[in-house]
Amino acid sequence: MAAQIIHIATLHANIDTNIHKNKGTFLSKHKIVIVGGGFAGIKAALELSQDKRFHITLVSDKPDFRYYPTLFRTATGGRRIISSIMLNELFAGKSVHVIKSTVNKLDKKSRTIGTNTGHSISFDGLVLCIGTMPNYFGIKGLREYSYGIKSNKDAERLKKHLHDQLLVDKHPDLNYIVVGGGPTGVELSGVLPAYLKEICKRHNVKNPKIHVDLVESAKRLLPKMPRRYSDAVSRRLHKLGVKIYLNSKVEAETTKGLMIAGKTILSRTVIWTAGVKNNTFFADQGFQLASNGRVRVDQYLQSDSGIYVIGDNADTPYSGMAQTALYDGKFLAKNLKRLADGKSAKPYYAKKPIYVIPAGRKWSAILWGKVQIYGRLGWLVRRAADLVAYHDYEPFRKATSRWMAEDDSEEPCRVCKKL
Numbered sequence: 001m002a003a004q005i006i007h008i009a010t011l012h013a014n015i016d017t018n019i020h021k022n023k024g025t026f027l028s029k030h031k032i033v034i035v036g037g038g039f040a041g042i043k044a045a046l047e048l049s050q051d052k053r054f055h056i057t058l059v060s061d062k063p064d065f066r067y068y069p070t071l072f073r074t075a076t077g078g079r080r081i082i083s084s085i086m087l088n089e090l091f092a093g094k095s096v097h098v099i100k101s102t103v104n105k106l107d108k109k110s111r112t113i114g115t116n117t118g119h120s121i122s123f124d125g126l127v128l129c130i131g132t133m134p135n136y137f138g139i140k141g142l143r144e145y146s147y148g149i150k151s152n153k154d155a156e157r158l159k160k161h162l163h164d165q166l167l168v169d170k171h172p173d174l175n176y177i178v179v180g181g182g183p184t185g186v187e188l189s190g191v192l193p194a195y196l197k198e199i200c201k202r203h204n205v206k207n208p209k210i211h212v213d214l215v216e217s218a219k220r221l222l223p224k225m226p227r228r229y230s231d232a233v234s235r236r237l238h239k240l241g242v243k244i245y246l247n248s249k250v251e252a253e254t255t256k257g258l259m260i261a262g263k264t265i266l267s268r269t270v271i272w273t274a275g276v277k278n279n280t281f282f283a284d285q286g287f288q289l290a291s292n293g294r295v296r297v298d299q300y301l302q303s304d305s306g307i308y309v310i311g312d313n314a315d316t317p318y319s320g321m322a323q324t325a326l327y328d329g330k331f332l333a334k335n336l337k338r339l340a341d342g343k344s345a346k347p348y349y350a351k352k353p354i355y356v357i358p359a360g361r362k363w364s365a366i367l368w369g370k371v372q373i374y375g376r377l378g379w380l381v382r383r384a385a386d387l388v389a390y391h392d393y394e395p396f397r398k399a400t401s402r403w404m405a406e407d408d409s410e411e412p413c414r415v416c417k418k419l
């Protein structure tokens, strides 16, 4: 079956010879293949598309770019467009050849990649940024029964489940359990109590008893953050009615609920946010991996000559964050342009991200170097950061209208739609 071509804009002709320089291999026919339509890949493609010396192909297995930071909103009544931007919209009028396909093979010798649609695409330079996958750590039942928020589909499945329960049972679940006290678990559990109360009201459920539990295996929430920061977030969640279970390792999930320390917490709504692992593509294709499973890269973000690994996949100090992925995409595009100019590539330096974690409506915790900000001011910083990030991918007007849609709602349920 032919790879589905979503959009083909101008293709640059006349590919020249390859020129290899040592400091980060360079190619002069600049036939660059980018795999992964996420934060890193799209940024790199957009930056390089402005330069006529490059012929850019972007291969992604999804037709859209998932803006993960607002997925918790989409899962709790927000609109889909705030967390999903179609690739053909993003690349309209740009010199980027977009192919929707899953890359499943890499032949380093012949410098080609293979896709699940039977295509073989050759490259001079390859950029791999295919993100992470959920990690259930082999815990029984999680894959089958838990919900997640790793894609729009996940978010909508969860939202539908929350409504369907009310339609069928006419009362909320006994417990809504979010597993994972990292940023995603905090974001989601922070908005769940208010959202559940709101939809119960719409479904005419009087005085509902809502129990939202946040389960974390470490001694405190956000264990990688400073103590003061995680304490402030815990207090905030507590105020919002979230019950926090620390030092609690999940043992299994069954149709009845979640097992922790031999006991079952009754629930049909367990949302797993506790683990991601590197994309298995890299192990399958024999890449050198660090102990955390990410790909070892050199100072130019190369894993092999002319093969770059960026964003969540690379073993760099701050990978695992959208800000880093975006930064990597920009950094690599700049370096490829430098090489095309006949200059040497610059070594990578890791940029410390600003941590912005929302907990409930109009409240965020910020960690900016040594500065910590909480509350409404934090929320304003978060909103500003979203606007800047959308604008990194879209023209200002489009980015602004997407950003302004954050407060709009989009319900999957026939009861809630009427209101």
Ligand SMILES: Cc1cc2nc3c(=O)[nH]c(=O)nc-3n(C[C@H](O)[C@H](O)[C@H](O)COP(=O)(O)OP(=O)(O)OC[C@H]3O[C@@H](n4cnc5c(N)ncnc54)[C@H](O)[C@@H]3O)c2cc1C
Binding pocket: 035, 036, 037, 038, 039, 040, 041, 059, 060, 061, 062, 064, 065, 066, 068, 069, 070, 071, 072, 101, 102, 103, 104, 129, 130, 131, 132, 149, 150, 183, 184, 279, 281, 310, 311, 312, 313, 319, 320, 321, 322, 323, 324, 325, 356
């Ligand atoms: C719910 C959630 C909330 C988050 N919130 C924040 C936040 O507030 N701030 C922050 O900084 N970070 C946040 N992150 C982390 C951030 O989203 C990631 O660090 C970022 O997406 C990494 O970008 P990337 O380009 O490396 O990968 P991704 O954005 O994951 O993009 C990878 C792309 O590759 C595609 N792909 C995968 N396999 C293949 C294949 N074999 N062939 C072709 N295409 C493939 C995927 O479909 C995807 O489109 C959040 C993550 C999640 C899950």
